[in-house]
Amino acid sequence: MSMQKFNIAALAGDGIGPEVMREAIKVLRAVEKRFSVSFNITEAPVGWAGIDAAGKALPDDTLALCRNSDAILFGSVGLPDRDPTIPKDQRPERAALLRLRKEFGLFANLRPVILWPELSHTCPLTKERQAGGIDILVIRELTGGLYFGQPKGSEDLGGGQRRATDTMVYTTAEIERITHVAFAAAQTRKKSGGQGKVTSIDKANVLENGILWRDVVTSVAKQYSDVTLEHMLVDNGAMQLMLKPSQFDVLLCENMFGDILSDEAAALVGSLGMLPSASLGATKGDRVFGLYEPAGGTAPDIAGKGVANPIAQILSAGLMLLHSFHLRDAHGAIIAAVTKNIKAGNRTGDIYTSADPTAKKVSTREVGDTIAAAI
Ligand code: NAD
Numbered sequence: 001m002s003m004q005k006f007n008i009a010a011l012a013g014d015g016i017g018p019e020v021m022r023e024a025i026k027v028l029r030a031v032e033k034r035f036s037v038s039f040n041i042t043e044a045p046v047g048w049a050g051i052d053a054a055g056k057a058l059p060d061d062t063l064a065l066c067r068n069s070d071a072i073l074f075g076s077v078g079l080p081d082r083d084p085t086i087p088k089d090q091r092p093e094r095a096a097l098l099r100l101r102k103e104f105g106l107f108a109n110l111r112p113v114i115l116w117p118e119l120s121h122t123c124p125l126t127k128e129r130q131a132g133g134i135d136i137l138v139i140r141e142l143t144g145g146l147y148f149g150q151p152k153g154s155e156d157l158g159g160g161q162r163r164a165t166d167t168m169v170y171t172t173a174e175i176e177r178i179t180h181v182a183f184a185a186a187q188t189r190k191k192s193g194g195q196g197k198v199t200s201i202d203k204a205n206v207l208e209n210g211i212l213w214r215d216v217v218t219s220v221a222k223q224y225s226d227v228t229l230e231h232m233l234v235d236n237g238a239m240q241l242m243l244k245p246s247q248f249d250v251l252l253c254e255n256m257f258g259d260i261l262s263d264e265a266a267a268l269v270g271s272l273g274m275l276p277s278a279s280l281g282a283t284k285g286d287r288v289f290g291l292y293e294p295a296g297g298t299a300p301d302i303a304g305k306g307v308a309n310p311i312a313q314i315l316s317a318g319l320m321l322l323h324s325f326h327l328r329d330a331h332g333a334i335i336a337a338v339t340k341n342i343k344a345g346n347r348t349g350d351i352y353t354s355a356d357p358t359a360k361k362v363s364t365r366e367v368g369d370t371i372a373a374a375i
Contacts, residue, residue: 009069011046015298016308017075023310023368024317030375047077047092057095071324074293106279108181109140122270131246140258141178175216182252183224197228197249271350272296273309276316292316309348337374
């Protein structure tokens, strides 16, 4: 079989971005050595690094590189001290990140929330509720619903009264494409050897959008006989996440419900340094274009100290292998290597506790080295 080749745009950005990106690239190089695959990784500036290098947060050359790549591995952008020195629309989060999301039509946001049993102290739930570990994939529709629907605006009614309007709108096609993402992801997961499950979140008891959402999801689900579907009202979903998170596998949500529930789920894992994410666009042939980034930001409080947790960035690279390149074995090898590193007791400060006698505090680089060596 000929060697598979993939072009990756690596945009490290600001703050801890370059520190954690270095470790993710190290791990990708280890994957190349073990599997018959080749990554053409090109680094380019974005965020304040882009402004310093080329005068804007998303330099033209960086955007051109992204267009010619199979996927974007993104660090994080923004520096709170410098951001106020330029107009809002030129600041890195809007001018680079939001711009990239729009440019590539990234409509599906995936956030895996994994709590390794060895890190149970970082979870706010009691150990009984953690049930030996949490592993949920939250999938959020990112380009429709209440945040984008028209009409939208506010008007003066006179007499000191105003009225604001937001409109929740979804079409069948928009719901279908995000549902396919959820079911395809559930097929790759198959928790504990069993059947994958999708829990679809809606408000079908009150919203017309909820009724349509439920109808379309139910109809798409018929194409996936190996995945179980269940429906849950969003208010109950918010409660169940706290009461019994182990019941969830893939959680499928429209934009606003996903915004809220993905943060609630993220809180189950105490550190942003453990949370990767993927934003996916349309499928082209057998490839899915995507932007992969940690859920956290540039962490200016710890930047430059070599103490940031690189696991979120490394797991983001793993998601890229799985969703954009369909390299399931290589993704599995990354998860296994991260697990091995955690079992060995290596912890950056954000997940370290002196109460665990097997844990030792290590640097960003040491975590990256250990994970790369375990591939
Ligand atoms: P942040 O996520 O950067 O930091 C919040 C807290 O989490 C800090 O205490 C930080 O040290 C910690 N943290 C985050 N990632 C960590 C890691 N890998 N290892 C260990 N600890 C980690 O959020 P903030 O401080 O609100 O924002 C800082 C800057 O990042 C702002 O300019 C913000 O706009 C930007 N930001 C960018 C993105 C992005 O690029 N996608 C996302 C969020 C925030």
